[in-house]
Amino acid sequence: MTVPNWRMVVMPLLAVAFGLIVGAVLIVVSGDNPLVAYRAMLEGSLGGSDAIGRTLEKATPLVLGGLAVAFAFKAGLFNIGGQGQLLLGAAFSAWVGFNFDLPAVIHIPAALIVGGLAAAILGGLAGLLKATRGVHEVISTIMLNFVAANFTEWMVSRDGPWKDPEGGAIARTPLVQDSADLPRIAGLPTGFLVAVLAAVSIWWLVNRSTLGFEVKTVGSNPKAAAYAGISVTRIIVITMGISAFLAGLGGAIQTLGVNGRFEPGFQTGLGFDGITIALLARTNALAVIPAALLIGAMDAGSTLMQARTNVEPEVINVIQAMILFFVAAPSVVRWILQLSEAEDVDTGVDLATGWGTT
Amino acid sequence: MTASAPPLTRSASNLNSYVARNAKALAGLGVVVVALIVAYRWDGTQTTAVMARTVREAAPLILAALCGLVGERSGIINIGIEGQLLLSAFCGFMVGSYSGSIILAVVAALAVAGLAGTFLAWTSIRLRMDQIIAGTVINIFAIGATSFFYVPNRTMATIPTVSLGFLSDVPLVGPMLFDHGPLTYAALVAVAVVHVALFETRWGLRTRAVGEHPSAADTVGVDIFRLRYLNLTLAGMLAGLGGMALIQSAGVFNRGMSNGKGFIALAVMLIGRYRPTGVLAAALLFGFFNALQAQLQFKQVFDIPPQFFGMIPFVLTIAVLAIAGISVRPPAAVGKHYEKE
Numbered sequence: 001m002t003v004p005n006w007r008m009v010v011m012p013l014l015a016v017a018f019g020l021i022v023g024a025v026l027i028v029v030s031g032d033n034p035l036v037a038y039r040a041m042l043e044g045s046l047g048g049s050d051a052i053g054r055t056l057e058k059a060t061p062l063v064l065g066g067l068a069v070a071f072a073f074k075a076g077l078f079n080i081g082g083q084g085q086l087l088l089g090a091a092f093s094a095w096v097g098f099n100f101d102l103p104a105v106i107h108i109p110a111a112l113i114v115g116g117l118a119a120a121i122l123g124g125l126a127g128l129l130k131a132t133r134g135v136h137e138v139i140s141t142i143m144l145n146f147v148a149a150n151f152t153e154w155m156v157s158r159d160g161p162w163k164d165p166e167g168g169a170i171a172r173t174p175l176v177q178d179s180a181d182l183p184r185i186a187g188l189p190t191g192f193l194v195a196v197l198a199a200v201s202i203w204w205l206v207n208r209s210t211l212g213f214e215v216k217t218v219g220s221n222p223k224a225a226a227y228a229g230i231s232v233t234r235i236i237v238i239t240m241g242i243s244a245f246l247a248g249l250g251g252a253i254q255t256l257g258v259n260g261r262f263e264p265g266f267q268t269g270l271g272f273d274g275i276t277i278a279l280l281a282r283t284n285a286l287a288v289i290p291a292a293l294l295i296g297a298m299d300a301g302s303t304l305m306q307a308r309t310n311v312e313p314e315v316i317n318v319i320q321a322m323i324l325f326f327v328a329a330p331s332v333v334r335w336i337l338q339l340s341e342a343e344d345v346d347t348g349v350d351l352a353t354g355w356g357t358t
Numbered sequence: 359m360t361a362s363a364p365p366l367t368r369s370a371s372n373l374n375s376y377v378a379r380n381a382k383a384l385a386g387l388g389v390v391v392v393a394l395i396v397a398y399r400w401d402g403t404q405t406t407a408v409m410a411r412t413v414r415e416a417a418p419l420i421l422a423a424l425c426g427l428v429g430e431r432s433g434i435i436n437i438g439i440e441g442q443l444l445l446s447a448f449c450g451f452m453v454g455s456y457s458g459s460i461i462l463a464v465v466a467a468l469a470v471a472g473l474a475g476t477f478l479a480w481t482s483i484r485l486r487m488d489q490i491i492a493g494t495v496i497n498i499f500a501i502g503a504t505s506f507f508y509v510p511n512r513t514m515a516t517i518p519t520v521s522l523g524f525l526s527d528v529p530l531v532g533p534m535l536f537d538h539g540p541l542t543y544a545a546l547v548a549v550a551v552v553h554v555a556l557f558e559t560r561w562g563l564r565t566r567a568v569g570e571h572p573s574a575a576d577t578v579g580v581d582i583f584r585l586r587y588l589n590l591t592l593a594g595m596l597a598g599l600g601g602m603a604l605i606q607s608a609g610v611f612n613r614g615m616s617n618g619k620g621f622i623a624l625a626v627m628l629i630g631r632y633r634p635t636g637v638l639a640a641a642l643l644f645g646f647f648n649a650l651q652a653q654l655q656f657k658q659v660f661d662i663p664p665q666f667f668g669m670i671p672f673v674l675t676i677a678v679l680a681i682a683g684i685s686v687r688p689p690a691a692v693g694k695h696y697e698k699e
Binding site: 026030078080129133134135136138139140142143144145146147150151153154157159160272275276279312314315316317318319320321322324325328329331332 | 481485486487488490491492494495496497498499501502503505506507508618621622624625628629663665666668669671672673675676679680686
């Protein structure tokens with residue numbers, strides 16, 4: 001390809017700029033000054049170490065949720081069960097966190113891994129249903145979202161086994177022990193470092209390992225993969241398990257690092273956000289990090305923006321939708337800026353054809 | 359069949375072949391009818407309540423799933439149904455609330471969801487955008503826009519139920535089929551309309567050809583792109599009716615009130631194997647599970663936490679699929695961009 005490198009970088013930045021312009025129009029329509037609003041958003045997300053810490057905290061589950069969707073896409077699977085998997089991961093890590101008394105070096109990894117594994121079982125189940133019974137993963141992961149939401153809600157409800165005895169009528173678990181509290185390393189939230197590590201691991205897995213090769217082969221042509229001696233069933237189950245593990249890890253980190261306990265129904269948008277971020281990153285595991293940071297920064301900054309200007313924080317969803325649109329439609333950006341037609345950037349994404357392969 | 363065959367035998371043989379082709383479906387229908395009669399004899403009030411609710415709960419799912427079905431039959435995946443439901447419920451509600459006119463509310467809902475469909479076709483045809491991305495754009499935009507412009511504490515007039523005369527007085531069947539809000543009827547009518555249109559008309563033949571084998575359709579002179587624009591817009595309007603169905607009885611709009619129904623509709627479409635009658639059956643099944651859990655919970659028949667009742671529809675749907683082992687074959691050209699020669 002003769003795509004100049006600068007365009008690979010500049011086009012996404014232009015997409016962000018255009019997204020912000022559309023958002024500005026909305027802000028003007030609702031009677032506020034977009035410059036003041038965006039300044040507040042910038043300050044709330046990047047102005048000082050507190051703000052940056054908040055951005056990293058917000059970005060952490062987004063990195064993992066994005067990785068979950070992106071990794072499943074590699075095998076041609078569409079995991080839209082991120083929300084349910086996150087809830088299971090969060091609830092089970094909280095349980096390990098409050099129920100056991102362990103030294104921190106064991107407690108923290110144990111809580112994270114148990115949370116991830118609980119989610120992985122849910123995801124693996126969807127994979128198993130797909131591989132052995134032909135149940136479409138889109139159906140099963142949607143359905144399991146609702147199952148997981150109900151299940152975790154019950155676990156901490158009035159009669160549930162994990163109910164906080166001091167919570168009164170509030171459905172929640174007790175606070176996790178101090179030894180399960182995710183600390184900050186050099187001012188950075190540990191959770192974010194874990195998320196970055198996960199992204200690098202997934203990148204390595206996809207591009208450098210045998211398993212990754214098998215996953216991609218199943219994704220591009222399951223019949224050829226089976227002919228080449230790859231167990232498609234095994235790959236589908238493992239892929240869904242790993243994908244769900246990532247989403248569950250996101251929930252676990254949110255619980256141990258930010259919330260300190262599990263409360264039902266938090267982070268309700270994560271399923272969507274994971275899809276957005278995976279698509280923004282064009283399913284590249286490393287590109288998931290900047291994509292998640294961008295969305296996380298907007299999330300973190302929207303609170304201060306609302307405080308200063310009365311702009312509803314949901315405007316960032318509209319901006320995100322527009323960014324995704326412009327990233328996926330470089331021809332529109334070129335048309336607006338009257339750039340030359342010849343050097344088109346291939347989006348490199350072909351997700352829609354992965355739909356419905358059984 | 360010879361041309362000299364008398365009309366009577368002919369129709370009888372048509373009927374025979376119809377029965378043969380739909381043996382499983384008819385057997386299933388028979389089982390359902392028998393089960394309904396038995397249940398009604400056992401507890402008439404409860405059965406009637408559950409079944410009326412089944413149809414009511416199924417209505418938005420039917421409309422949303424038909425939206426997805428028409429899109430995919432034309433070769434375009436629509437995962438933005440969730441967004442279309444939300445946008446149309448919101449716009450319908452706002453217009454209905456400020457104008458006081460239900461007709462205007464429906465028009466607004468149809469317009470916005472139809473426009474979202476046109477957008478999906480445009481991104482696919484003109485921009486060659488990945489269809490999954492385009493649908494996601496609609497979903498996120500819908501969440502953002504409907505929350506951004508949300509005005510708290512507004513209400514609109516509820517849309518009254520329409521009882522169809524003496525038909526609504528027939529035991530069980532009356533409350534089940536003939537005593538609903540207009541949008542519930544619209545859902546049932548839409549199944550028949552889409553079915554006939556898809557399988558009995560020139561439009562339907564062309565649509566299916568475009569979804570299965572666009573280059574063949576192109577060769578015989580079908581304007582593929584025009585048909586896709588048209589179909590995605592019409593399909594969007596079906597989702598628009600679905601959005602109105604969400605608000606028809608309560609008369610309020612809540613943030614994020616589509617609550618995954620657009621995605622459940624995708625499941626309904628897949629379970630229904632891309633056929634309108636299949637969609638009807640799948641949506642009714644899902645509606646039934648939902649109605650059953652609501653009724654059991656309401657009547658406190660068993661001492662089980664409400665969350666477990668809440669899981670029933672979803673667990674049962676998965677179980678049904680796993681046991682039946684239904685595999686689905688989507689239209690062949692779905693998701694692919696068409697390159698004109």
